[in-house]
Amino acid sequence: MFEWRQHRDEYAAELLRHHGCGDFGDSSCAKCLKASGVIRCKRCHGRQLYCGPCAVEIHKENPLHVVEEWDGRCFKYTSLTKLGLRIEFGHADCIRPHLVDDFVVLDVGAVHVVNISYCGCTQAFKRGPLRTQLLRGRWYPATHEFPRTAATFDCLDFFLAKTLQAKTTMYDFYTALERLTDGTGGSSLNRYAEFLRMVRQYRHLKMLVRGGRGQCNASGLPRNRMSSVSAPPGKPSE
Incomplete structure (x- = not known):
């Protein structure tokens, strides 16, 4: 701890750096390079800034990541849901999906x-x-x-x-x-x-x-009959 105290200001500065845009101060999206990059994921490695549609596109396989939005002064909490992401179950591109x-x-x-x-x-x-x-x-x-x-x-x-x-x-x-x-x-x-x-x-x-009760037939009975029986402990030798 004594040695670390000499680097305390450096560590604090790096923590504060995450409150801003860091190395990604330009306003272009890191993916499409056209729209303004204002969305940052807190869990993805790299910390690049993306526009809303690109952020949704790259998070289809990681829909529960936490994202933030830059408002010109600071990052504020938003969500991929607010950006338009809908998580698909069953299979992709279903022609008759039920929406929840x-x-x-x-x-x-x-x-x-x-x-x-x-x-x-x-x-x-x-x-x-x-x-x-x-x-x-x-x-x-x-x-x-x-x-x-x-x-x-x-x-x-x-x-x-x-x-x-x-x-x-x-x-x-x-x-x-x-x-x-x-x-x-x-x-x-x-x-x-x-x-x-x-x-x-x-x-x-x-x-x-x-306990071996996972493999069942249509009637719900265990296929392995022994899996439903508990074997008594052995008698200790005298």
């Missing part, structure tokens, strides 16, 4: 409000209902009928690791997500009850899979 707006999803680092679409065309029988399409996209739905809230598998796995290693409570974890989303603590998105339910279900399912 203001869908809430909990991810590692933030609570997002997004617009999604899921397959409603002739391939829907292959894709399944919305809950199935969400699960195949690694989003766990909060309810099995008409879900409007979900949590990513990454978020649930991260919580399970935190509660195992650090004994973090569900309330503390969820509150931390809200703080990361809105530092003022005034978020109107209260999905704590839904988060409790999703964690309990997800943990239960993980235990079933680890």
